[in-house]
Amino acid sequence: MVEEVRTVKLNLLNLTERKSKLLSELLNVCKSAGDHLFKTAVYLEVFNKPESRFALQEVEYDHIKERFALHSQIIVDLCKDVFTAYRNGGLNFFKYTIPYNVPRSSKLAETENGNPVISVATLDGRIGLPISQDGAWERFNEFLEDGYEFTSFRLKKEQDDWHILVSLRRESEVKGEFDSVLGVDVGSRTLASVTVLSKERVEEQLYFGRDVWEKTEGYLHQTKRTPVSC
Structure with a gap:
């Protein structure tokens, strides 16, 4: 399999001022909690921890719950996101989206x-x-x-x-014999994310087209700043 x-x-319709404010407040709290968790992960590295996101969650869950008053599932997902960012060398990987569990x-x-x-x-x-x-x-x-x-x-x-x-x-279900699977994810920021997966592990991951997105964004910002004469 x-x-x-x-x-x-999915796009949302225009939100009321109250709902927009509530979401913005929640996002800011998630940012603060994420920053705190990341600093904790870096600090625990001195003691050869955390070895997993569950270790980080065990250390910080109660403190995050009390200090930031976040929903339990959001805290769990934040621990997972921050630990992933920590293992990948920096918080820039963590895009500060608000995670929800259904x-x-x-x-x-x-x-x-x-x-x-x-x-x-x-x-x-x-x-x-x-x-x-x-x-x-x-x-x-x-x-x-x-x-x-x-x-x-x-x-x-x-x-x-x-x-x-x-x-x-x-x-x-995959029919027939195979040694590996090639997966391609097409997006806007990264035009194509390619993953080569064998029966044992991920063999390679490639990301194509990021430079196109960055150049396009640069041109858009230049266009916005350029005054237009009539």
């Missing part, structure tokens, strides 16, 4: 009018975030109909807009 993974970025800290629902919403935990209770019923939402539902499932997602802030990043997974 091989696990297939698809990622969909159904513990979030769930997909509908309003009385049948409009889709995602219910998420904040520092001040749960709120419903209205999902735009656009092409991304249609693709998301097509994947669900094809047997994909999701147990988590992330909230990402891009300038003043919020988006839901969902990873959908399903198990597929």
Whole structure:
């Protein structure tokens, strides 16, 4: 069996001022908690710890819960994210998206009018975030109909807009003999992420097109700063 993974970025409709404020406050607290966890991981390195994300979680869970008042599942996911960043050499790997587990800290629902919403935990209770019923939402539902499932997602802030990043997974049977599998993930920031996976381990990972994204962003910033004469 091989696990297939698809990622969909769902767009939200315009949020009320209160909901935007609650999400921004939560994001800032996640940043602070993430910074604290990373410093703890670096400090524990002196004592040859943490050897795993579970070790980091065991040391810091109660303290993070008391100091930052985050939802339990968010703390667990933060420990996992920060430990991954720590093992990869820096916090830049950790993009400060807000992690959610389904159904513990979030769930997909509908309003009385049948409009889709995602219910998420904040520092001040749960709120419903209205999902735009656009092409991304249609693709998301097509994947669900094809047997994909999701147990988590992330909230990402891009300038003043919020988006839901969902990873959908399903198990597929591979017929025939093979020595390795080639996986390609096409995106906007990285045009193609290529993974070569053997029966034993990940053999190689390649990332193509990052320079294109960086140059494009540079041109966009230059265009915004360039005055236009009439």
